[in-house]
Amino acid sequence: MTKVITYGTFDLLHPGHIKLLKRAKEHGDYLVVGLSTDEFNAQKGKNAYYSYQDRKEMLEALSFVDLVIPENNWEQKRSDISEYQIDELVMGNDWEGKFDDLKDITAVTYLPRTPEISTTEIKNRLANIRPSLEKIKTALVDGVFEFINNLDPKPITSKMIFKADGTIDFGKTTSNENFWEIDNTVLNILGKDKEIKTVFNVADAEFEGPLLNIRGRFLPDEKVEHLLRQRSNSEFLVTQEKPFTASDFQNVLTDFSNKYEANKLDESYLLKKHRKIRVAFILNAVETVASTLSLIQRMGDDDRFEMRVIAVDRWFSTVRQPGTNKKVADFLNRLEIPHLNLDYTPEYIYNHLREWQPDVVFRQSEWDGDFNPLFALKNLSWTRVAIIPYVITENFIKGIHDNFLEIDPVYEDVWKYFVAFPLSNEEKQELQKTFISQETYQPVGSIKAIEIWHTKPKWPKNTFLKKIIWMAHHSVGDDWFKFGAFLEVKDLMLKMATDNQNASFIFNPHPSLRAVIRARRGGFTFTEKEY
Numbered sequence: 001m002t003k004v005i006t007y008g009t010f011d012l013l014h015p016g017h018i019k020l021l022k023r024a025k026e027h028g029d030y031l032v033v034g035l036s037t038d039e040f041n042a043q044k045g046k047n048a049y050y051s052y053q054d055r056k057e058m059l060e061a062l063s064f065v066d067l068v069i070p071e072n073n074w075e076q077k078r079s080d081i082s083e084y085q086i087d088e089l090v091m092g093n094d095w096e097g098k099f100d101d102l103k104d105i106t107a108v109t110y111l112p113r114t115p116e117i118s119t120t121e122i123k124n125r126l127a128n129i130r131p132s133l134e135k136i137k138t139a140l141v142d143g144v145f146e147f148i149n150n151l152d153p154k155p156i157t158s159k160m161i162f163k164a165d166g167t168i169d170f171g172k173t174t175s176n177e178n179f180w181e182i183d184n185t186v187l188n189i190l191g192k193d194k195e196i197k198t199v200f201n202v203a204d205a206e207f208e209g210p211l212l213n214i215r216g217r218f219l220p221d222e223k224v225e226h227l228l229r230q231r232s233n234s235e236f237l238v239t240q241e242k243p244f245t246a247s248d249f250q251n252v253l254t255d256f257s258n259k260y261e262a263n264k265l266d267e268s269y270l271l272k273k274h275r276k277i278r279v280a281f282i283l284n285a286v287e288t289v290a291s292t293l294s295l296i297q298r299m300g301d302d303d304r305f306e307m308r309v310i311a312v313d314r315w316f317s318t319v320r321q322p323g324t325n326k327k328v329a330d331f332l333n334r335l336e337i338p339h340l341n342l343d344y345t346p347e348y349i350y351n352h353l354r355e356w357q358p359d360v361v362f363r364q365s366e367w368d369g370d371f372n373p374l375f376a377l378k379n380l381s382w383t384r385v386a387i388i389p390y391v392i393t394e395n396f397i398k399g400i401h402d403n404f405l406e407i408d409p410v411y412e413d414v415w416k417y418f419v420a421f422p423l424s425n426e427e428k429q430e431l432q433k434t435f436i437s438q439e440t441y442q443p444v445g446s447i448k449a450i451e452i453w454h455t456k457p458k459w460p461k462n463t464f465l466k467k468i469i470w471m472a473h474h475s476v477g478d479d480w481f482k483f484g485a486f487l488e489v490k491d492l493m494l495k496m497a498t499d500n501q502n503a504s505f506i507f508n509p510h511p512s513l514r515a516v517i518r519a520r521r522g523g524f525t526f527t528e529k530e531y
Helices: 015-025 038-044 052-060 074-083 119-127 133-142 246-259 269-273 290-300 324-334 346-356 409-413 425-431 447-454 486-499 513-519
Strands: 003-008 030-036 067-071 088-092 107-111 144-149 152-162 179-183 186-190 196-201 206-208 211-218 225-230 277-283 305-311 314-316 319-321 360-363 385-387 416-419 441-443 466-470 503-507
Touching: 003 015, 003 074, 015 030, 015 088, 015 107, 030 038, 030 052, 030 074, 052 067, 133 179, 133 211, 186 211, 196 225, 277 290, 277 346, 290 305, 290 447, 305 324, 305 346, 314 513, 319 513, 466 486, 486 503
Parallel strands: 003 030, 003 088, 030 067, 088 107, 277 305, 277 360, 360 385, 385 416, 416 441, 466 503
Antiparallel strands: 144 152, 144 225, 179 186, 186 196, 196 211, 206 211, 211 225, 314 319
C-alpha cells in the first residue's frame, strides 16, 4: 500500500481544497492530512475561521481522506514521514522547492493549485474588505512602517520607508532588504541584487483605520514570517476627533505658559530653559508599563525631546516591594530602551532629577502609595506631572477615599491626566466643586484597550484542552473595596484545576495580591506560605 501525506490549514473548505486532496490521493492508496492546529496557525499569524476540531471533522468526512493528524510545528514533517511510513509528500506548487530536503526519505511532489480559488479570496469576498491596490500603494509610499519577524518581538526596524523610486530606507538600521515592487497582487521585498526576499500577498492586507498591516513569507527560511505594520505618531494616544501627536504635545507645553499666569512664563519659555523638551518617565510596574511604552519609543525617535527613563521599586501599603524595579529594567533592556542605573538610591534619583529640571514627568501610576514617598505628587510640584492610566474604559477621575463619590484631590497636583473619553457633563459639574481644571483631563482613547487589541494571544504550552484563566484581584478580606473573591474561591479553584483533566489552567493574579496577603490586610488568616 502506497501512503501519501499533505499539509495545510484547510479553512473554509472549497473546491480548490477538494481537487488538491483528490489529486494527492491519486498518488497512492492511503492519504494522511497534516492539519495545522489553532496554536500553530497563531504562530504563523493565521486566524482560521473554523477551529481545528471543526476543520478536522470536515476533512474526515471526505471519502478520499483516510487519516487526519495535527500539525503542531514546521519541523515535524520528517518524523511524521517516518512514523506513518509515508511514500510521498504532496504539496501545492506555492511551496515549490521548500521541502526538497525531505527527498532523502520520501518522494516529494508539488501540484499546481486551482487557479483563482483560495481561502483568502473567499474570506475577502465574504467580508467585502479586500482593499484596493491603489490604497495599498498610497499607504506604502506615504507611511512609515515597523518591520517585524515572528521569531523576535523586537522590530527589525521602526523606520522602514517605501520610497516612490522603488528603494527602501531603513533609517539607521542596516538591512538586506533594499528594493520593493508590486507585481500584480504581490508585494515583493528585494535584496541588493534584486532577488526576492519576502513576498506579501496584497489580498491579505488589513487596514486598522487608515493604518496598513500586511504579513508575508520570508523565502530564504520558511519558519520566518514578516509583518509590515504602519506606524502613526498618535498610535499610543488615539482620540475620536484628532490624534494627539508629538507636535501637539509640544504645543500643549508651550500653551501651558499662557494658561497658568502664576508661573509668569511666556511662549518662549521652553526654548529659553532647554534646547529640547526634557521628559522623565518614572516606572514601577512591568505589568502596566504598556501604558507608556509607545510614548517612550516615539519620544526616543523624536529629536525634539530629551528623555530619561527611571525604574523604581513599587510600593504597596507603605511597604517597598523589592526587585520590582529590576523586572521593569529587564523589560526595558529586552527592548533596548536606555534607563538609569538601578544602583542609584531613591534619594539620589530624586535630587538629581530635580537638578535636571524636566519639563514634564510621566509617573506610571496615579496612586502615591505605589511609590517611595519621595515621588509623591506633592514632592513633584516643582515640575509638571502627567499620568497615563492603564484602564480599559472608565475615566477614573474620582477617588478611592469616598467610594468614588467625590473628585480625588490628588488631581490638583497633576498637570495632564490622559483619560479614555471626553469628560461627561456630570464630571464637568463635579469639577466645578473643586480647584481642578477641566484642562487637566486630555481625552486620548484607552491605551490598555489598544494594547490588548494589538496583543497576539499565546498560551504557555501547546494543548488541545480547554483553556481557563483565573484572574484574582488583590481587594480581599475586609480592606478597600472588598470585591476580590480569592479567599472565598481558592479551595474550589484549586480542586477544579487538580481534578479536571480536560482543561489547562493558568493562575494570573493581580501583581499586588501577594503583597496584600503578606501584609495580611483585611483581617484574614491566610498566609503567604499557603499562597
